Amino acid sequence: EADIYQTPRYLVIGTGKKITLECSQTMGHDKMYWYQQDPGMELHLIHYSYGVNSTEKGDLSSESTVSRIRTEHFPLTLESARPSHTSQYLCASTAFSSGRWETQYFGPGTRLLVL
Amino acid sequence: AQKVTQAQTEISVVEKEDVTLDCVYETRDTTYYLFWYKQPPSGELVFLIRRNSFDEQNEISGRYSWNFQKSTSSFNFTITASQVVDSAVYFCALSEVADKLIFGTGTRLQVFP
Numbered sequence: 001e002a003d004i005y006q007t008p009r010y011l012v013i014g015t016g017k018k019i020t021l022e023c024s025q026t027m028g029h030d031k032m033y034w035y036q037q038d039p040g041m042e043l044h045l046i047h048y049s050y051g052v053n054s055t056e057k058g059d060l061s062s063e064s065t066v067s068r069i070r071t072e073h074f075p076l077t078l079e080s081a082r083p084s085h086t087s088q089y090l091c092a093s094t095a096f097s098s099g100r101w102e103t104q105y106f107g108p109g110t111r112l113l114v115l
Numbered sequence: 116a117q118k119v120t121q122a123q124t125e126i127s128v129v130e131k132e133d134v135t136l137d138c139v140y141e142t143r144d145t146t147y148y149l150f151w152y153k154q155p156p157s158g159e160l161v162f163l164i165r166r167n168s169f170d171e172q173n174e175i176s177g178r179y180s181w182n183f184q185k186s187t188s189s190f191n192f193t194i195t196a197s198q199v200v201d202s203a204v205y206f207c208a209l210s211e212v213a214d215k216l217i218f219g220t221g222t223r224l225q226v227f228p
Contacts, residue, residue, distance in 0.1 A: 042206070042218045043160075088158060103150070104216060106160035 003027055006091050006107035013081055014115050021076045021110045023091030032074040033092040033104065036060060043090060049074055081114045088112070117142050119209050121219035128197050129227050136192045136222045138207030144168075149183065149190045150208040150216065160206070166190065197226045 004025040013019055023032065030051045035043040035058075045058030049068040063085070064078050074093075078085055091107040118141040128134045140149065151163040164174060166183050174181045178195045194201055204223045208216045 040204070040221070040223070042220045043216075045215070048215075090158075090160060092160075103162055103165050105162060106152075108157070108159040111158065 004091060004093055004105055004107040006089075006110050008110060009108060010111050010113075012113045012115065015080075015082055017081050019078050019081050019112070021089055021091075021112070023074045023076070023107055024072050025093045025105075025107075026072060027093065027095065027105075028071065029093035029095045030071070031094050031096070031101065032068070033094075034058070034064075034066060034074070034076050035090040035092065036062065037088045037090060037109075039088070047076065081112075083114045086112060086114050117209055117211060117217045119207050119217055119219035121205075121207055121222050123222045124220070125223040125225070127225045127227065130198060131196050132226075133193060133195050134197050134224065134226075136194075136205050136207075136224065138190045138192065138219060140188050140190065140207070140209045142188075142209060142211060144211045146211070148210045150210070151181065151190075151192050152206045152208065153203045154206060154221070155203040163192075194224075197224075199226050199228055202226045 007022045032049050034047040036046050037043045044060035046060050046062040047058055047066040049055050052068055055066050064076050066076050068074055088109050088111050090109045092104040094104045095102045120139045147168045149166045153161045171183050180193045182191045202225050204221045206221045207219045210216050
């Protein structure tokens with residue numbers, strides 16, 4: 001079982017507010033990811049990180065930003081939330097082992113509703 | 116280009132029925148990985164299986180089994196004797212370097228008592 005945590009699990013917030021979604025893992029994994037998923041739809045990669053001080057944009061453009069100051073922590077921030085940001089956000093992590101990246105393990109997700 | 120197709124949007128079965136979820140993939144690479152994840156109503160994504168392109172052996176884990184066929188670019192997932200707890204959305208995914216996943220659109224499975 002993967003040890004990857006996300007808080008909050010649910011968030012309802014008004015337009016214009018700044019929010020930070022937390023993600024942390026205790027497995028010492030190097031690489032971490034953020035995916036966005038609309039209800040009933042596929043997952044889209046929005047950010048990833050290879051390690052401390054490394055952040056990259058994913059395949060889906062997002063107004064959110066991320067940081068990676070510690071290996072275990074990969075928060076996602078929206079400076080000014082809008083209704084179009086309403087979605088589920090899933091965090092994942094993986095390790096590099098024996099010359100390859102291992103399976104991605106996912107956190108429980110944060111369901112965001114912006115009013 | 117990589118692509119994963121899950122043509123079945125939604126499947127409904129009655130408990131104890133067997134059900135197969137289809138997954139067809141496209142890739143130009145000879146080395147790639149295939150995955151199945153389960154997403155129950157609570158929202159988390161649960162890893163079920165990972166297969167690399169060199170291992171075409173079918174796999175069985177309890178009531179779950181997977182049929183990987185490179186000739187048809189398919190990686191189908193069968194649940195035997197389905198149970199209500201199997202109700203979830205199931206995602207098939209492909210990766211060419213095992214760290215960047217391309218997901219299918221998912222198949223919603225509803226198992227009725």
